[in-house]
Amino acid sequence: MTTERKWSVGILTMIAGLLLLPILATLVYSFATNWVKTILPASWTLKWYGQLVTNSDFMTATINSLIVGAAAVVVAMVIFLPVIFYINVFDERLKAKVRYLMVMPYAVPGIVLVTGLVQIYGNLPIPKLIFLILIITALSFPAFYQSLDNVFMSRDFRGMFEQARMLGERPVSAFVHVILPNIKTGVFVAMLLTFTTGFSEYVITNIFLNGDYETFKIYMYRLMKANGNANSVLTVCYFGLLILVAIILMKLSGKDVKAGK
Amino acid sequence: MDDLLTVEQLNIGFNQTQVIKDMSFGVKKGQLTSFLGPSGSGKTTVLRAIAGLNKHIKGHIRLAGHDITSLPPNQRNIGMIFQSYALFPNLTVADNVAYGLRVQRRPKAEIIKRVDHMLELTDMMTKKDAYPDELSGGQKQRVALARSMVLEPQLLLLDEPLSALDAKIRVELRNQIRRFQQELGITMIFVTHDQAEAMAISDDILIMNDGKIQQQGSATDIYERPRNMFIAKFIGNNNILDGTTLRSLGCVVNEQRQHVIRPELFTFDNGQPSGATQDNRHSANAEVISIPGVVESASLLGDRLEFTFATMSGPRLKVKQLNTCEHPEVGSHVNVLLRRDAVTPLVEA
Numbered sequence A: 001m002t003t004e005r006k007w008s009v010g011i012l013t014m015i016a017g018l019l020l021l022p023i024l025a026t027l028v029y030s031f032a033t034n035w036v037k038t039i040l041p042a043s044w045t046l047k048w049y050g051q052l053v054t055n056s057d058f059m060t061a062t063i064n065s066l067i068v069g070a071a072a073v074v075v076a077m078v079i080f081l082p083v084i085f086y087i088n089v090f091d092e093r094l095k096a097k098v099r100y101l102m103v104m105p106y107a108v109p110g111i112v113l114v115t116g117l118v119q120i121y122g123n124l125p126i127p128k129l130i131f132l133i134l135i136i137t138a139l140s141f142p143a144f145y146q147s148l149d150n151v152f153m154s155r156d157f158r159g160m161f162e163q164a165r166m167l168g169e170r171p172v173s174a175f176v177h178v179i180l181p182n183i184k185t186g187v188f189v190a191m192l193l194t195f196t197t198g199f200s201e202y203v204i205t206n207i208f209l210n211g212d213y214e215t216f217k218i219y220m221y222r223l224m225k226a227n228g229n230a231n232s233v234l235t236v237c238y239f240g241l242l243i244l245v246a247i248i249l250m251k252l253s254g255k256d257v258k259a260g261k
Numbered sequence B: 001m002d003d004l005l006t007v008e009q010l011n012i013g014f015n016q017t018q019v020i021k022d023m024s025f026g027v028k029k030g031q032l033t034s035f036l037g038p039s040g041s042g043k044t045t046v047l048r049a050i051a052g053l054n055k056h057i058k059g060h061i062r063l064a065g066h067d068i069t070s071l072p073p074n075q076r077n078i079g080m081i082f083q084s085y086a087l088f089p090n091l092t093v094a095d096n097v098a099y100g101l102r103v104q105r106r107p108k109a110e111i112i113k114r115v116d117h118m119l120e121l122t123d124m125m126t127k128k129d130a131y132p133d134e135l136s137g138g139q140k141q142r143v144a145l146a147r148s149m150v151l152e153p154q155l156l157l158l159d160e161p162l163s164a165l166d167a168k169i170r171v172e173l174r175n176q177i178r179r180f181q182q183e184l185g186i187t188m189i190f191v192t193h194d195q196a197e198a199m200a201i202s203d204d205i206l207i208m209n210d211g212k213i214q215q216q217g218s219a220t221d222i223y224e225r226p227r228n229m230f231i232a233k234f235i236g237n238n239n240i241l242d243g244t245t246l247r248s249l250g251c252v253v254n255e256q257r258q259h260v261i262r263p264e265l266f267t268f269d270n271g272q273p274s275g276a277t278q279d280n281r282h283s284a285n286a287e288v289i290s291i292p293g294v295v296e297s298a299s300l301l302g303d304r305l306e307f308t309f310a311t312m313s314g315p316r317l318k319v320k321q322l323n324t325c326e327h328p329e330v331g332s333h334v335n336v337l338l339r340r341d342a343v344t345p346l347v348e349a
Helices: A003-030 A047-053 A056-089 A094-107 A110-121 A128-139 A141-152 A157-166 A171-182 A184-200 A203-208 A216-226 A228-254 B043-051 B093-103 B108-121 B137-149 B167-184 B195-201 B219-224 B229-234 B243-248
Strands: B003-014 B017-028 B032-036 B057-063 B078-081 B155-159 B187-192 B204-209 B212-217 B239-242 B258-261 B266-269 B288-300 B304-311 B316-322 B333-339
Touching: A003 A228, A047 A056, A047 A228, A056 A094, A056 A128, A056 A141, A056 A157, A056 A171, A056 A184, A056 A216, A056 A228, A094 A141, A110 A128, A110 A203, A128 A141, A128 A184, A128 A203, A141 A184, A157 A171, A157 B078, A171 A184, A184 A216, A184 A228, A203 A216, A216 A228, B003 B043, B003 B187, B017 B043, B017 B057, B017 B187, B017 B204, B017 B212, B032 B043, B032 B167, B032 B195, B043 B057, B043 B078, B043 B155, B043 B187, B078 B137, B093 B108, B093 B137, B108 B137, B137 B167, B167 B187, B167 B195, B187 B195, B195 B219, B204 B219, B204 B229, B212 B219, B212 B229, B229 B239, B229 B258, B239 B243, B243 B258, B266 B316, B288 B316
Parallel strands: B032 B187, B032 B204, B078 B155, B155 B187
Antiparallel strands: B003 B017, B003 B057, B204 B212, B239 B258, B266 B333, B288 B304, B288 B333, B304 B316
């Protein structure tokens, strides 16, 4: 191993350690009965897990977050995917404009954004949850776009789409049968990032819905004030759930994809 | 022979720029027609309009007498091969070739039979279970050909299909394309910017520039009788001389016109010292004129040598000779011989 490589591996290991340590500590704390003055907990228990899964608030918050995450994925797939395909395949000049759009969610602070949203949509006779899903979908656009943009640059998708048309396919069938199987990996990454954005959202959900719709993150915040151990359990569940979703999506994206094997 | 495809007054514009200007031409059934021209001349734009991939067009496109101008690509019965091959990477070679037949919902037994036949024809049978990423450029292009030919389209369009391949494979594959075209009797339109490629395989060539057809005809017609200055410059490496210059060299020609002399039509007069035929070259009746001068440079082009020959009266000539014959040294004073009928006047400016 060269010196440069040793340095690189060392720095990467250090960063990985820094990131993993709090998660590991949270995991340990979730199994601890009492952990105050010792390096490791004095004793271990599954009590916090048992308490949490039997708590109806936990289940409600989890389901609420799953609804927001899944709905954001569906909306993004229906709206963003065809648009990103069109931009990449037929009108690349629009890409420059899209870059401005991508900066928007980062340029406007969440609190400013939510104040504006309450002002504009707060009194409309349409369920606020619908607005929340649309807003979260919009916020996930940069991640969704970037995941697919990289994939679209990897092959001549325009040629493939047009070739499918020349072989007798209608536009929608050409997209479903030819384009979709070949952008599968990018689509699943985009879905995962959108789901994560939706599932983890806190600021907008809390203020825009005025606490009426308790999601996983809002419940987590509430629990943090009451019981540290239970909150650790919730954090572990949160990571566990996201890892599970990621594994499912990775399995799905790996299936049948032979290209580049 | 009837035209299978007729294009009438085709006009195509993008962003207020007229790319194709009032273009009309015909493509004969069972022939291989090439669209030849430099980059940006409009070849691919016209090809895509014929395929139905270019919607914003004016004019009429007829295939076998039917107006297909407004038909979508999947209803035209036209095949197309793209420069990038456009193979579907998630499908095997056999599945790529079978794709169009599956879209047409043909019986399974028929699909297998036709796909196997096409893979045999294109010599891809051993790779039928391979994925596109496992194939070489030439193999990919053969799969693309098989995929389009298996549908037996009325017309097959090839958009610079060989441009991404190396020189040796290009020659092999262009001969294969010609063989398939002749064996299966397919009408093909072949887009290329390579004049040698077009001349080697085409029955008919359309030379395009600036969105217009400059000349249509056989390879011989175009090579021997270029119509205008653009073609004279684009095809071959011609000597283009005006009438006055040619007269100064001893040719009796129309002084108002430009003239073309192909470099291979000159021969070195090795037996005569420079200037010995000075009297003959001014004779209006002489069939061969002799032009004295100096060999300025010689470049080896493999099977040929290209010389720059500075004439005594001023103009420099390009002279090409087969690399087999004796040729003069650089700096030597010699005469070049030229048959009077080798001077071709351009019809247009």
